[in-house]
Amino acid sequence: MYPYILPCIVILSVAFYLLGARRANSIAVFYGGTKNLHSLPSHYGLYSAICCALPPILVFVLWRIFEETFITSSLSQSLPQEYLTLSANELTLVYNEIKNVALGGFGANSSNQVIKDAATLYLANLHSARNLVCALIVVLGIIPPLFALKHISKDLRARNIVENIGMAVLIACSAVAILTTVGIVLSVIFEALHFFKAVPVSDFLFGLKWSPQVAMRADQAGSSGAFGAVPVFLGTFLIASIAMSVAIPIGLLSAIYLSEYATNRTRTLVKPILEILAGIPTVVYGFFAALTVAPLIRDIGTALGCSVSSESALAAGLVMGIMIIPFVSSLSDDVIHAVPQTMRDGSLALGATHFETIRNVIIPAALPGIVGSILLAISRALGETMIVVMAAGLSANLTFNPLTAVTTVTVQIVTLLVGDQEFDSPKTLAAFALGLLLFIFTLILNIIALKIVRRYREQYE
Amino acid sequence: MSTTKNNLLTPDKALKKRYRAEKRFQRMGIFAIFISLCFIVFLFTTIITDGYTAFTQTYIELDVHFDKKYFMEENLANANFPSLVKHSLYAMFPQVKSRRDKKMLKKLISPAAAYTLQQMVKDDPKIIGSSKKIWVLADDDVDMMIKGKINRNLNNQNRRIKDLQLAWIDTLIKEGKLEKRFNTQFFTSGDSREPELAGILGALAGSFFTLLITLSLSFPIGVATAVYLEEFAPANKWTDLIEVNINNLAAVPSIIFGLLGLAIFINFWGIPRSTPLIGGIVLALMTLPTIIIAGRASLKSIPPSIREAALGVGASKMQTVFHHVLPLAMPGMLTGTIIGMAQALGETAPLLMIGMVAFIADVPASLTDPAAVLPVQIYLWADSPERAFTEKTSAAIMILLAFLISMNSLSVYLRKKFEIKW
Numbered sequence: 098m099y100p101y102i103l104p105c106i107v108i109l110s111v112a113f114y115l116l117g118a119r120r121a122n123s124i125a126v127f128y129g130g131t132k133n134l135h136s137l138p139s140h141y142g143l144y145s146a147i148c149c150a151l152p153p154i155l156v157f158v159l160w161r162i163f164e165e166t167f168i169t170s171s172l173s174q175s176l177p178q179e180y181l182t183l184s185a186n187e188l189t190l191v192y193n194e195i196k197n198v199a200l201g202g203f204g205a206n207s208s209n210q211v212i213k214d215a216a217t218l219y220l221a222n223l224h225s226a227r228n229l230v231c232a233l234i235v236v237l238g239i240i241p242p243l244f245a246l247k248h249i250s251k252d253l254r255a256r257n258i259v260e261n262i263g264m265a266v267l268i269a270c271s272a273v274a275i276l277t278t279v280g281i282v283l284s285v286i287f288e289a290l291h292f293f294k295a296v297p298v299s300d301f302l303f304g305l306k307w308s309p310q311v312a313m314r315a316d317q318a319g320s321s322g323a324f325g326a327v328p329v330f331l332g333t334f335l336i337a338s339i340a341m342s343v344a345i346p347i348g349l350l351s352a353i354y355l356s357e358y359a360t361n362r363t364r365t366l367v368k369p370i371l372e373i374l375a376g377i378p379t380v381v382y383g384f385f386a387a388l389t390v391a392p393l394i395r396d397i398g399t400a401l402g403c404s405v406s407s408e409s410a411l412a413a414g415l416v417m418g419i420m421i422i423p424f425v426s427s428l429s430d431d432v433i434h435a436v437p438q439t440m441r442d443g444s445l446a447l448g449a450t451h452f453e454t455i456r457n458v459i460i461p462a463a464l465p466g467i468v469g470s471i472l473l474a475i476s477r478a479l480g481e482t483m484i485v486v487m488a489a490g491l492s493a494n495l496t497f498n499p500l501t502a503v504t505t506v507t508v509q510i511v512t513l514l515v516g517d518q519e520f521d522s523p524k525t526l527a528a529f530a531l532g533l534l535l536f537i538f539t540l541i542l543n544i545i546a547l548k549i550v551r552r553y554r555e556q557y558e
Numbered sequence: 559m560s561t562t563k564n565n566l567l568t569p570d571k572a573l574k575k576r577y578r579a580e581k582r583f584q585r586m587g588i589f590a591i592f593i594s595l596c597f598i599v600f601l602f603t604t605i606i607t608d609g610y611t612a613f614t615q616t617y618i619e620l621d622v623h624f625d626k627k628y629f630m631e632e633n634l635a636n637a638n639f640p641s642l643v644k645h646s647l648y649a650m651f652p653q654v655k656s657r658r659d660k661k662m663l664k665k666l667i668s669p670a671a672a673y674t675l676q677q678m679v680k681d682d683p684k685i686i687g688s689s690k691k692i693w694v695l696a697d698d699d700v701d702m703m704i705k706g707k708i709n710r711n712l713n714n715q716n717r718r719i720k721d722l723q724l725a726w727i728d729t730l731i732k733e734g735k736l737e738k739r740f741n742t743q744f745f746t747s748g749d750s751r752e753p754e755l756a757g758i759l760g761a762l763a764g765s766f767f768t769l770l771i772t773l774s775l776s777f778p779i780g781v782a783t784a785v786y787l788e789e790f791a792p793a794n795k796w797t798d799l800i801e802v803n804i805n806n807l808a809a810v811p812s813i814i815f816g817l818l819g820l821a822i823f824i825n826f827w828g829i830p831r832s833t834p835l836i837g838g839i840v841l842a843l844m845t846l847p848t849i850i851i852a853g854r855a856s857l858k859s860i861p862p863s864i865r866e867a868a869l870g871v872g873a874s875k876m877q878t879v880f881h882h883v884l885p886l887a888m889p890g891m892l893t894g895t896i897i898g899m900a901q902a903l904g905e906t907a908p909l910l911m912i913g914m915v916a917f918i919a920d921v922p923a924s925l926t927d928p929a930a931v932l933p934v935q936i937y938l939w940a941d942s943p944e945r946a947f948t949e950k951t952s953a954a955i956m957i958l959l960a961f962l963i964s965m966n967s968l969s970v971y972l973r974k975k976f977e978i979k980w
Contacts (some may be wrong), residue, residue, distance in 0.1 A: 480811020
């Protein structure tokens with residue numbers, strides 16, 4: 098019964114929709130047509146369908162959330178005394194084992210008689226509780242809509258009720274965006290606070306050594322467990338600035354050329370091709386940077402007689418810059434388009450050449466918007482992950498030399514969290530602290546950028 | 559201006575200089591675009607030239623005698639198939655005697671050959687006792703050799719294929735017992751540690767299930783949010799907050815969504831990791847802003863006359879929106895959704911956080927099976943040391959790009975077809 102509960106609810110509500118609409122129609126016949134009812138028959142149908150579906154779904158969702166805690170707490174009374182004195186973590190392990198044995202999961206046979214008994218009890222409890230919930234849901238799916246059907250009359254304001262519920266759904270959906278932000282902030286801050294209990298904030302923010310491998314033994318080499326984020330951030334900014342020094346000139350120049358000089362045909366041809374760059378997945382750029390660009394740069398470097406690391410910041414930065422070109426160009430294109438034509442005409446009429454018009458009139462007028470788009474592009478470069486994971490290094494070097502390997506915030510987050518980790522070691526939690534800083538950085542950049550762009554847009558509208 | 563010669567018809571030096579600056583600037587613009595175009599061409603040619611060879615695979619013909627002595631056991635599946643393959647190969651090269659050489663000879667054939675034979679015996683036990691010519695997969699190094707990705711002229715020490723093996727391969731080619739065939743394996747199997755066995759079906763299925771979840775979450779929520787913000791929301795602090803939030807979420811680094819998924823969905827809610835379910839939820843949150851922003855733009859383009867007409871004949875606000883405005887805005891919303899889905903299909907970083915980087919050989923069959931997705935598969939293969947995985951990676955990239963390009967063209971087509979000029 099339990100697995101079929103959702104289809105059951107759906108079938109029941111469809112049935113009540115039809116019943117409600119039919120009942121409204123039959124009342125309408127009595128009063129001389131549907132025009133004399135307060136709402137359309139379909140509204141009455143929806144009203145009864147909602148009465149049928151809403152309470153069971155609420156019960157079902159609540160049950161899904163609390164099922165685990167409910168069943169385990171029912172078990173705890175039956176476990177022998179020695180298990181109850183265990184610490185919370187060990188008790189969770191015991192519960193997991195019981196669950197695995199009961200549901201036939203991984204490691205499904207246990208030799209321990211206590212566990213076996215508990216597993217049988219677990220299954221029995223689960224079944225009886227689920228049956229109870231099913232019964233409750235069926236009752237809730239039939240009784241309220243029956244009342245609703247009885248309630249249907251000429252004057253029932255079914256449309257208003259249905260529309261209000263619809264409105265509530267719309268508002269709830271729009272709250273998802275806020276919940277997501279809250280979720281991000283809470284999860285990152287919560288774990289980062291755990292981390293700052295182990296490592297002082299000042300060590301993290303101003304420390305010059307990053308080496309997150311925590312030593313297992315005291316005499317282990319190279320595993321000091323130092324968490325100074327400065328070199329990591331320096332690497333991030335180094336790669337981002339290489340990327341921006343590629344993306345800003347190329348992106349701006351192509352945006353200006355396309356919006357000011359190019360014929361309509363060129364524009365319609367070239368613009369979508371440039372958009373391809375934005376559509377290529379970052380993992381493809383990463384593969385390309387690691388396997389084609391980095392060896393190329395290394396070979397060129399060797400030919401010129403300087404040693405270039407095969408994971409040089411230059412390779413990752415160049416490819417990232419190419420990736421960001423379309424962001425810069427399409428955003429600045431919008432901005433340049435928003436400059437009123439009258440300003441161009443005025444400048445040209447005074448005898449300025451096109452280039453002078455662009456340099457002295459259009460760019461100053463569009464500057465705030467251009468700065469905004471560049472800030473957005475920088476935030477993109479700071480948070481970019483796959484290119485640096487695949488093409489940049491892992492060791493945190495405190496250097497400004499673009500030919501050496503540096504590491505970035507995103508690379509560190511990925512390497513710290515991929516693979517099996519205990520979740521409460523500072524090594525794992527450090528990833529969340531880095532994530533917190535990254536989030537704050539990009540958030541500030543985004544807010545400033547969006548504000549500038551918005552104010553600028555209003556200025557010319 | 560002081561000289562009498564100067565008039566408007568004969569340009570002076572300063573004007574020439576200004577025109578030169580004009581030309582120079584134009585050329586810089588063209589050059590900038592040229593660089594981007596060059597890079598696109600460079601990227602695509604590299605990937606295609608690296609990857610097209612992955613669509614063929616080298617096979618070697620073996621004369622297998624299904625000797626009864628291998629099938630004494632009750633269970634035919636337990637027979638020693640690797641040894642059968644080995645001895646068939648030795649029989650083809652009777653001059654090879656020493657243990658070391660035999661070992662090298664054995665390396666010409668993929669370990670998968672044993673499974674091929676096992677499958678044949680399972681399908682038709684009657685072939686036991688008979689002899690057959692069977693095409694089996696060659697080892698990945700042989701395959702690379704045939705495709706010219708291992709340099710023949712390197713000296714023996716530095717080459718993965720040694721001189722002896724090279725001679726055997728040449729004999730095989732001469733006898734017509736070695737050929738390249740279309741690589742169906744690549745499209746019909748999951749991941750594998752052996753490059754010649756690895757395929758993308760598992761990743762494709764994983765991507766499909768993940769996108770299914772993403773679509774079914776982000777489309778309804780995105781459309782509902784767009785409708786609320788554009789049509790119903792009163793101008794107040796709450797609405798402002800939602801708007802600022804959505805714009806910010808659109809620019810939050812994708813890896814942060816992965817942290818959210820790890821901390822809240824996996825550790826707090828206990829959704830199983832590595833599954834399309836959790837991947838789909840995280841990607842849905844990530845694509846939501848794209849869909850909302852596109853949806854709002856699309857709703858904005860519907861002229862107020864439509865709403866006024868509906869309200870004028872007595873429709874309620876809700877009816878106006880859902881019966882008249884939304885259907886007209888739908889093509890624009892679908893376009894935005896397809897673009898969002900394309901984004902989700904190509905996204906890798908948040909999925910690394912939620913455990914979708916595990917090595918998974920099975921093709922996932924449901925939403926809660928561990929799975930890899932296409933971009934993550936590319937990442938995993940790109941990290942593999944074997945030479946043969948490079949071409950697989952490029953081939954997988956070609957397939958991913960083909961999907962993305964067709965999704966984007968679909969969205970352009972839809973926009974062109976249903977675009978209404980009001």
